[in-house]
């Protein structure tokens with residue numbers, strides 16, 4: 001992807017043939033190493049770093065498409081005050097002045113920061129130090145509250161510290177991997193591939209998935225447990241009881257290194273009789289899982305948002321950990337509970353204490369010794385004594401006026417917090433809102449009084465920590481565009497302007513990193529897990545060249561220590577006062593539906609999009625996999641509710657509503673509906689699912705239960721439907737329903753409306769704005785009310801619009817491909833209005849492999865023809881699945897489906 005050279009503020013360095021930079025992927029917590037190459041003309045290409053221990057050269061579909069997200073269109077390149085371009089001085093003085101004034105008038109708790117696991121550690125460290133140490137309030141929280149807070153709380157309850165004990169190699173060495181509430185195949189694809197490869201090598205290795213939905217991850221599972229939403233505490237309580245009865249207890253480990261087993265067991269046993277009802281699972285499935293777990297020594301239990309994002313999330317975490325403590329399966333090769341992190345720097349955020357109830361360097365805000373230690377280290381004038389507001393409460397406080405100035409950085413709360421319309425209202429009311437962003441227009445930026453342009457991936461510089469505690473460098477390989485600056489710099493400037501210059505004398509990220517490493521080792525003496533004191537003296541050059549390093553890395557230890565030596569707790573030594581782990585009694589609390597609602601809304605992710613799509617949404621190939629928000633429903637529910645496949649559905653809760661496409665599938669549990677979290681007000685009319693999601697939180701972690709909202713799901717009675725491909729982004733989209741995505745050569749747009757009579761010409765004009773000289777072809781079927789339009793400029797297709805009273809059946813991939821094709825033969829132009837390829841030109845169907853643009857029809861044909869009967873053979877024949885491998889489980893599913901078709 002080539003960037004626009006004219007948008008650079010700083011002239012590029014003298015031309016060199018190629019620059020090659022080792023950096024880290026900015027998406028998920030796997031933390032893959034990336035090699036970015038910039039050629040003489042400024043074009044960037046990326047590939048996996050074969051030497052990085054997280055991925056050994058692999059990248060998933062999102063990582064592989066990184067170069068396509070680097071264009072400068074839609075970027076925020078200058079500070080803005082009140083929507084008008086301002087200088088940095090003006091903007092920074094205003095932010096510092098307004099925060100200082102608000103604190104003077106209303107106290108430190110009247111201001112707040114809301115940050116992100118997409119910060120670099122250095123950004124995060126400065127933000128936390130400024131708020132907790134110098135402003136003197138705990139009011140800094142982050143989107144990690146929506147992500148990892150239950151794991152943090154569960155770890156602290158059990159271990160006395162927020163420690164992930166294991167490493168990725170444990171996942172490969174395990175004989176049983178249990179994946180709970182984790183769609184690893186789509187959300188941590190490279191770790192998923194590592195497990196899949198290990199299982200290929202050792203076919204005796206078993207995988208169990210626990211998820212209400214059968215997902216792409218279940219494709220490699222020997223057993224899939226389609227658990228009732230929220231049934232996890234009951235499941236692991238049941239397992240705990242079973243393990244004691246089956247003789248799987250490690251009595252020595254329990255006696256030497258733990259306390260509290262009896263009470264935990266009593267609570268678990270108390271509800272054994274209800275196990276099937278509580279989990280929604282059959283006795284046979286439960287027995288199969290329990291026996292497998294009891295009979296396998298090397299077990300890793302991986303868990304993610306199906307566990308954390310629950311009003312009982314912390315208990316879910318502890319119910320899992322209890323089973324590992326009981327069997328002593330922790331911190332040894334191939335064993336342990338493994339909370340896999342979502343964001344690239346979720347772990348770094350936890351290290352610096354970015355959550356409102358933590359202090360820096362894994363110290364506690366409520367612990368007087370920790371408080372004293374951090375206060376002395378920072379020489380902080382006003383170190384906060386009390387935890388601040390957690391994300392959901394923080395925005396409630398903005399709404400009720402107790403927080404009067406808020407600074408949002410690297411996150412989109414108007415889309416990602418529950419009850420999101422309320423969050424928008426809160427920001428509307430808030431007297432002073434600052435947003436630091438890389439993009440000019442998000443659903444949050446429109447509420448900003450001050451907008452500050454941040455450096456993005458490829459421009460910013462610092463460190464991130466992945467799920468296995470490995471710190472890697474993100475390095476800049478592009479010039480800073482416009483006037484964008486690093487988040488750490490912006491925060492430092494504000495701190496200085498608020499009068500704290502001497503404590504914020506950072507000139508480069510390395511300065512911040514050294515201080516962070518020093519604090520981790522300060523008066524540590526083995527009493528805290530997080531320790532990077534081995535890097536305290538790292539000079540700027542060594543920081544530039546730093547290789548990935550896993551913590552703990554204590555002063556005096558050799559750098560190149562093997563991962564095996566980095567595991568925690570095989571010999572106990574937990575971070576509680578008596579150095580023993582705690583069994584936590586976890587009570588089953590069944591989910592109840594609100595009166596008047598009949599289904600549970602589950603939400604999450606799709607393979608090729610990242611959160612609110614500000615970056616992945618730029619890459620056409622990432623949109624080709626799933627281009628529209630959808631509601632995944634079981635056929636029984638769809639029948640009962642009169643919902644037709646590919647029709648539209650309205651999902652309504654007490655809080656709000658969304659309209660999305662129906663996806664009717666047996667893979668979904670009855671009574672559940674799943675909607676992805678990615679669509680926003682920028683690319684859809686009503687796809688913001690967090691407007692519907694309920695705000696109640698887990699009482700211990702404060703994490704909202706984003707996966708279980710009582711809803712009704714009903715057909716959305718549209719009177720007309722449409723599909724368009726467009727060279728240019730339309731200014732307005734006059735339709736009740738739409739979903740807009742990038743495609744090669746332009747945009748693709750799904751439409752629907754409720755208007756009695758559709759004014760097709762007005763719609764056409766709004767979407768297409770034809771120029772004089774354009775050739776316009778139209779087809780109208782007045783009896784069926786179907787109309788189709790195509791516009792050619794110099795023989796090249798610039799727009800096509802299909803509308804009718806039924807969902808449009810045209811082939812999306814065919815039309816999208818025509819948009820990026822050369823001039824069409826005049827005879828073929830009319831044919832385009834058929835909406836699908838002619839017999840001579842096969843229709844590839846919906847894209848499965850986004851790297852090589854291979855569609856479902858092409859793959860299915862090859863399978864049915866008998867030319868490709870395994871995933872590898874499909875790869876050989878069609879290349880599908882041979883680059884990033886993210887689609888391999890979907891190809892496997894197609895092979896299974898075709899075999900059924902052939903034999904059935």
Ligand SMILES: Nc1nc2c(c(=O)[nH]1)N[C@H]1C(S)=C(S)[C@@H](COP(=O)(O)OP(=O)(O)OC[C@H]3O[C@@H](n4cnc5c(=O)[nH]c(N)nc54)[C@H](O)[C@@H]3O)O[C@H]1N2
Pocket residue numbers: 028029147180181182183184186187188210211212213215227228229230231232304305306307341342343602603604605606607608609610611674707
């Ligand atoms: N493609 C892609 N990858 C990503 C991201 C992305 O946006 N896109 N985001 C990253 C981030 S920040 C995160 S946090 C991770 C999240 O990674 P995951 O946690 O794997 O992803 P989710 O889709 O949120 O949810 C996982 C699964 O939990 C299931 N689930 C729902 N309710 C329950 C329940 O009660 N019990 C159980 N056992 N399961 C349940 C859902 O059906 C879903 O399949 O992904 C990271 N990776």
Ligand SMILES: Nc1nc2c(c(=O)[nH]1)N[C@H]1C(S)=C(S)[C@@H](COP(=O)(O)OP(=O)(O)OC[C@H]3O[C@@H](n4cnc5c(=O)[nH]c(N)nc54)[C@H](O)[C@@H]3O)O[C@H]1N2
Pocket residue numbers: 116117118119143144146147148305309342343409410411412413415416417418436437438439442454455456457460487603604605610611612613614615677689690693706
């Ligand atoms: N219903 C539902 N809601 C959810 C979830 C769910 O599963 N279901 N998952 C939750 C989870 S786990 C998470 S992590 C959140 C994620 O939700 P968000 O954090 O809101 O999502 P992002 O789109 O990643 O937002 C990051 C923003 O920062 C900008 N950005 C990117 N890089 C930088 C940078 O270097 N500096 C600055 N200043 N800005 C930058 C991006 O353009 C983008 O606007 O969503 C949560 N919300």
Ligand code: SF4
Pocket residue numbers: 025026027028029030031032055058059060061062063064187188189190191
């Ligand atoms: S698995 Fe994919 S998204 Fe995650 S870090 Fe690796 S390349 Fe990036």
Ligand SMILES: [Mo]
Pocket residue numbers: 146147148342343
């Ligand atoms: Mo997350």
